Amino acid sequence: MPTAVPHGVGLDPAATNMALLVVLLPFVAFVLLAVVVPLRRRGQAAGAVSIAAIAVAFLAALFSWFVWKGDAHVQTWAWIPADEGPTATVGVLLDPLSNAMLVLVTLVSLLVQIYSLAYLRDERAPSLGRYYTYQSLFAFSMLGLVLSPSFIQMFVFWELVGLCSYLLIGYWYERPSAARAAVKAFWITKLGDLGFVIGIVMLWAATGTFEFHALFALAQEHALAIEGLGTIMLLIYLGAVGKSAQFPLHVWLPDAMEGPAPVSALIHAATMVTAGVFMVTRAQPLFVLVPDVLVLIGWVGAFTALLAATLACVESDIKRVLAYSTVSQLGYMMAAVGAGAPDAGFLHLLTHGLFKALLFLGAGAVIHAVGTNDIFRMGGLFRAMPQTGVVFIVGTLALAGLPPLAGFFSKEAVLAGVWDSGMTWPFLMLALTVLLTAFYMFRVVFLTFFGRVPATGHPHEPSWTMRGPLWVLAALTVLVGIRLAAGSVGGRHGPGWLAPLSVAAALGGIALAWAAYQRGAVDPGRLAATFPLSVIDVLARRRYGLDGLYAGLYRGFILGLSRLIGWIDRYLVDGVLNFVSASTLRGGDLLRRIQSGHAQDYVYGVAFGVLLLLVWSQWWAR
C-alpha cells in the first residue's frame, strides 16, 4: 500500500525521466492540437493524436509502476529565480502515491478518450478537435498535479485542472445552463483556492520553501513549530474543500454535469475531484502536526457523505444522482484522511475512480440511447441493452459496497479507519450512508433497467468503441476486488462485526429500493411523507437552500457592492473632479462678464475700489 511520506528521497534519472515522459506526452499532443489549426479542425484526427499520446503515457506509467513501485525519486529545476536560490521550483516526485495516481489517471483518460470518439460522433469536426485539445490539456495538468514535488507546482496544476474543468463543463457553450454551470464551478472552487494560496504563501514566508521533502524533513525534526500552523493547514485544506466538493462548497459538482458524460466520468468522478483528497494525503506529515484540523476534516467529510447521499435519494437526473454520489464518496475519502487513515482514503480513491468512471460511462451509454437524463422516463432498458446493464450493475454493486467487488474492501478500510480513530459520530454517519448509497443506486438501476415504464424510442447497445471501455472498467472493478480479497494489498480490518454490518446495511438499502421501485410494495411518495423523513425530503428537494444561499450572496452582496462602488466612483469620486472643473469654467465665465467693454462700468469699478480703500484705511489700518 502506498504511504504518504516519500521515505528517503532518491534520485534515479531513469525513474524521473519516465515520469516526465508520462506528463509531457499529453502536453505535446495539446500543443500540437492547439497550434496546428488544420489538424484540430479535422476532429477525428485530433482525437487520434490525443489518444495515441495518452496510450503511450499509460504504458509508460504502467512500466514505471512495475519497475519503481516501492521507491521515491525527486528531481526539481529552478522555476522562479531569486537572489538566494529560487523562490519556486518545478519537478517530478515519483513515489508509490503518485505512481498509483499516474496509472489511474492515464488509464481512465485513455478509456474516456476512446469512448468519446463514439459518444461525440455527431459533433462538428472543429468542436470535436476542441474537445480533444482540452482533453490533452487536462491529462497533462492532472499528471503534473500528481507528480508535484512542491505545494507551488501542485497549486499551478491545481488551477489548470480547474481551467480544463471549466472549459469542458462549458463544452456545449451555446447552452445557457452549461455556460452558467461552468462559471459557477470555476467561482466556487476558486473560493476554496483563495484559502489554498493564502496558506501556501504563509507557509513559504515561515519556512522559505514550498517543497514537500524539505517541509516533511522539518516536520520530522520537530522544527516546524510555526506560530499559526493550524491556521495555515486549515487554509490549505480549504482548497481541497472546493476541489473535492466538500460541504459547504459542494454545490458546483452536480451542476458540472452539464458537460458531456465522458467528461463527468473523467474529471468529475475519477480524477480532478479527487485532487483535494490527494493533496491532503500527500501533505499528511504536515496535517498530523495539527490534530484539530484533521478532526475537522474527518467530521466535514463524514457530514458531506451523509448530506450528499440524502440529496442523491431525491434526484431524478441520472447524472446528478451520480454526481451527488461522487460528493458522498469524496466525503468517505476525506473522512478516512481526517481519521488518520490516509491509506484507506487513498485506496478508496483508486477503486472509486474505476467504478465511478464505469457508472458515468454506463449512464452516458443510456443517455445516448434514450436521449434523456430523467430516470423516470427510462425503463426496461435491460432487455435492449443487456451488456450496458450488466456492467452498470457491477459498478452499482461496487459502489454499494458488496463483496467481492473493489468498493467493498476500500469502503471497509475507510469505516475501519474511522472507527479505530474513535470518531463515533462520523462513523455512524458513514454507516448510515452505506444504506442510503445502496438505496439510491438501486433506485436508479430498477427505474432505468427494469422499470415498468418502457423508454421512448428504440434504445440499442452502443458501438464497440463505447462498450470496450465499459467492459475494461467492469473487469478491473472485479479483478481489483479479488486482488484485495486475497489480502496482499491494503488491509485495514476493523472489528469483526464491521463487515457483516456494512454488508447488511447495503443489502437493506437494496431491499428497500426493490420494495419501493420494483415490487411496488412501498409507495416511495408515502414513505417520504412520514416524519422525520418528510423534513429531510423537503429540505433535500430544495438542496438545503445552499444553492440559493450562494446565488443570493452573489447577486445581493458581490453584485450589489459592485454597483454601489461603481456609482460612488462615477458620481462621487469623479463627481468632485467634475465639480472642480465645472466650477472653474463657471468662475471663468463670471469673471469674463466683468470685461463688458463699457467705459462707464470700468469707472464704476475704479470708484468702488477707491471707496473700499478709503474705508479700509479709515477703519482698519489705523
Added chain:
Amino acid sequence: MTPPPVLSLITWSPFVGALLIMFTARHHPLAVRLIAAVTTGVSTIASLWIYVAYDREAAGFQFYEKLPLVPPLGISYELGVDGISLLLVLLTSVIIFAGVFASWTIAVRSQEFYALLLTLVTGVFGVFVTLDLFVFFLFYELAVLPMYLLIGVWGSSGEIRPRGIFAWAYREAGVGTKEYAAMKLTLYLLFGSAFILVGIFALYVNAGASSFSFVDLEGVSFAPAVQRWVFLAFYVGFGVLAGIWPLHTWSPDGHASAPTAVSMLHAGVLMKLGAYGVVRMGLGLLPGGAAELAWLMGTIACVNIVYGALSAMAQTDLKYVIAYSSVSHMGIVMLGAATLTETGLNGSVFQMFAHGVMTGLFFALVGLVYEKAHSREIGKMGGFGAVMPGIATAFTVGGLSSLGLPATAGFIAELLTFLGAWRSDHQWWLFPAVAGTFLTAVYVLRVAKQIFWGPPSPHFHDLEDARGPEWVALVLLVAVLVLFGMAPGVAIGPIDTATTLLLSRIVGP
C-alpha cells in the same frame, strides 16, 4: 571601438518613422502602415537583441551612451538600461508593434494618426532608457501630450447620464464625449507632471545643482525631510499616471474613448511609466522616503485592487470593464513595490510587463469586437464564440492571465506580490490582494460568458473572426503572455539583478 548606440536606435527609430510618414507617404495609406511596421519592427528587433545581449552577471546599467547637452547645468543625453528598464523596453516594443497591426484598418487621417502614435512611442522609449532626469522629463511630456490629439480626433464618445449631487457639473463639463476624455486625461497628467518637475528640481538643488544624472544623484543621500516630501511629490505625480486611487478617474474615460492602438499603448505602457517612475526615482533615489511612506503606497494599492475590480464588475460598456481592470491591476504593481521586499518588487516589475501585454491584448480584442459588432454594450452581446472563435480564445487567455491563472504571466506577478506582501511590515495587504483575484475571476468570466457563450444574440448579424494583419497582434500578445507565464525566469533573472541592488539601498547593506 565604441559599441553601437543601440538604445538611441530603439528610441529614435519610431520618430524617424513619424517624420517619414509626414513628409513622404502622404495619400499612400499602405506606405504609412509599412513605414510604421518597419520602424517599430526595428525597435522591436533591437530591444530583443539587447534583452538577449544584456550581461546578467555584471548587472547595473548597460548599453551606456552619454552626450553632454548643457554642461554648465549638468544636463546630458545619457542612456542606459538595467534589468527593470530592459523588460519595459521590450514591453513597449511588443505593444507598439502589435498596436500598428491592430489599428491597420483605421480610415480617417491615417498618416497623422500613425505619426503621432510613433512620436509618442519615442517618448515612452526615451523615458525608459534615459538616465538624465531633465531629459527624462522632456521624454515624459513627449509621451503624454500627443495623447490629447489622438483621443480628441480619433476617439469615440460614450454616454454617461448625469446623476447625483454633481449632475449639473456633468452637463457642463460634457462628461462622456471624447473631447472631455481627452481634456481630462491631459490636464490630469499635466497636474501630475507639475509635481514631478518640482521633485526633480528639488533633488537637483539639494544635491548641489551640478548634475541631473541619475547615476550621480543615486550617490547622494538626501536629508530626511527632502526624502519625505520629494518622495510624496513623485508618488502623487507619477501615481496619477499609474492610476492610484482616487486620482484614477481619467483612466476609464480616457481609455474608453481612445482608439484601439492608443488604448493599448496607454493602458499597456504609459501607465507603467508612472509605476516605473515611482520605482526608479522614488525607491531608487529616495530610499528613506520610500521606507517612510510605504504604508501609504501599499494601503492605497489595496484600495486600487479591490475598488478597481468592483468598479469593473459594475460596468456595462466593454471598454470600461477593461479600463477599470487596469486600475485594479496597477494596484498589484504598486503593492509589490510598496512591500520593499525582493519578491514583492520582482512581482511588481513583472506585473508591469504582464499587465501591459494583457491589457494591450484586451484593448486590441475590444477594438476588434467593436469594429465587427459596432457595439460595446455587453448586455446586448451573446454567443460570439461560435462566429469568432479566435477572438474568443484570445480573450479567454487574456482573462485567465488577468485573474492570475498559472501558466500565464499574471500568475507569476501576483504570486510574487503575495509572497512579498506577507513578508512585508504590513501583512494584512495579502488579504485584499487575494480577494482581488477572486473579484477579477467574477467579472472576467462573467463578461466572457455574456459575450462569447450562450445562444447567439439576435442583435448582430454577419459577424466574423479576426483577419489578416489583426492576427499578428493577437498571436504575438497571447504567445508572450503564455511564454512568460511558463518560463518566468527569462524575465525575473534580469529584474532580480536590478531589484536586489535597489533594495540594498533601502533596507541597508
